[in-house]
Amino acid sequence: MIAAARRYARSQNETASPERLMALLFEAAVRHMRSGAAALDGGRPAEANHALCRATEIVCELGATFDRARFPELAKNLEVVYGFVSSRLIAANARRDAALAREAERVLLPVADAFGEAVRKVQAERAGEAR
Numbered sequence: 001m002i003a004a005a006r007r008y009a010r011s012q013n014e015t016a017s018p019e020r021l022m023a024l025l026f027e028a029a030v031r032h033m034r035s036g037a038a039a040l041d042g043g044r045p046a047e048a049n050h051a052l053c054r055a056t057e058i059v060c061e062l063g064a065t066f067d068r069a070r071f072p073e074l075a076k077n078l079e080v081v082y083g084f085v086s087s088r089l090i091a092a093n094a095r096r097d098a099a100l101a102r103e104a105e106r107v108l109l110p111v112a113d114a115f116g117e118a119v120r121k122v123q124a125e126r127a128g129e130a131r
Contacts, residue, residue, distance in 0.1 A: 019119045026112035029058040033089065033105040040098035052093040052101060059085050081111060
């Protein structure tokens with residue numbers, strides 16, 4: 001069952017549009033934040049470390065891939081958000097503090113939700129044009 005799930009995820013990633021890939025990155029970051037916080041709550045620091053490091057890497061990737069030249073004002077705002085989230089994740093990992101990981105999640109989640117909604121709208125518009 002796990003192998004089938006991995007094949008499905010790999011297929012989804014290989015065939016997704018660039019916008020959908022970004023939405024998947026947001027989803028993965030939030031999932032890793034939640035997993036890291038739960039691991040800290042459960043006294044599993046090694047598992048938390050792995051999850052929180054993955055979340056931090058994804059947030060850094062999201063920041064690095066944003067088109068700053070095209071959207072300079074939004075880029076400035078997102079840079080602040082991503083910087084805050086990354087700093088909270090690093091602190092959560094260093095201090096083994098699940099509350100800091102949850103704080104990072106609370107800050108990133110509205111951005112992730114907004115991006116996901118924008119992607120759904122673009123996909124719906126494309127589907128309408130294809131008819």
